[in-house]
Amino acid sequence: MNPSPPPVPAAAAEAPAAYAVPRGVPLWDIFVTFLFIGAISFGGGVVAYLRASLVLKKGWLDEEHFLSALEISQALPGLNATNMSIIVGDRLRGVAGAIIAFAGMTLPGGSMVLALGVAYAANAHNPYVNAALVGVGAAAVGMLSAVTLQIGHKQLNQVLNVAIIAATVLMVSFLHISLIWVLLTVGPVAVFLFRPRKGDGEAAAGKSGEAS
Amino acid sequence: MNENLSVLGVFSLLSILAVGGGAAVLPETKALVVETHHWLNDDQFRDIYGLGQVVPGPNMLMVIVIGYHVTGFVGALMAFLGFFLPAGAISWAASRVWDHFEGSPWRRALQQGLAPLVVGLMASGTISIARTAIDGRLTVVIAFAVFAGVYCVKKINPALLVLGGGLVGLALLSGTGAGMPPS
Structure with missing residues (x-):
């Protein structure tokens, strides 16, 4: 990068x-x-x-x-x-x-x-405005999915990442769980799963005064 | 409750929850604005999100338009301040202490753990817009065309593609009553 x-x-x-x-x-x-x-x-x-x-x-x-x-x-x-x-x-x-x-x-x-x-x-009742905005909305879906995939494609080859992505989508889009609970549950679990382990990053560990 | 304060409160909450940026907080924005507070209906939310796409800068500046719909220009200001001030203040404060955590292995864990969470939230944001924006064959075609354009052609201004989608809609849908509010 x-x-x-x-x-x-x-x-x-x-x-x-x-x-x-x-x-x-x-x-x-x-x-x-x-x-x-x-x-x-x-x-x-x-x-x-x-x-x-x-x-x-x-x-x-x-x-x-x-x-x-x-x-x-x-x-x-x-x-x-x-x-x-x-x-x-x-x-x-x-x-x-x-x-x-x-x-x-x-x-x-x-x-x-x-x-x-x-x-x-x-102009909420103007048919031309509405027709144009239907097109803009559809285009926005295409753009959002492209940007999501551009950012996410690097992560799709690791099972753990895919599991976190899937759990998040399931909770937010299908179970309609409030974002605050998703962040408070998935967030700490995800960070814990990627926690620093003994043996990796000796160099980083050397300077970590604040790591608990 | 005063509607202006309500707008300020809702967008302040969204501001603090916006970990991972605008697209990540989109499903929650829609849930609060459309389902909880009934400030907009589904179609209006989609339209206003679309407006955010065609202007430069962060797409989530569209919160200004949501605030405007609730209580006019004061609401617009409340939504703007609510959505940008709390997160801005947190970033400002954090950047002043961040260097103390230089080299902490937990910083790396935080980044690695949050990255897939953010991608999941972005995917959910896409789904929440798609649920109202994808309605009929033409919208599917437009969405796929823009997806291909953004994903495969690197040097292309995405706003032009979004505007192109608007022109296609204008040309092919304006006789059909598509997107018209039920009267």
């Missing part, structure tokens, strides 16, 4: 704060950068746009810290796009940076979807 990560000096790995976050990035620059990403990213591809912009074009993060921010965004509640904007904005300019990056990320799509929503509410 990560082509040729730069070798991490031992000192840097011990002290993450040692990496140079660019200081004094102007707030307007943060805003405009995220506004641009928010305006051109479509359909779940936002991570690619973020990387192209933040790592390659602006150089605000290196690959390693980009992946670390992405890891936080994915493990925690919320959308990758907005979580990433908040984390990166915070690292660049603190709370003000986080707010301005989030605002930039959500402004284009948010104002457009609100405008469409107002138009939709006013």
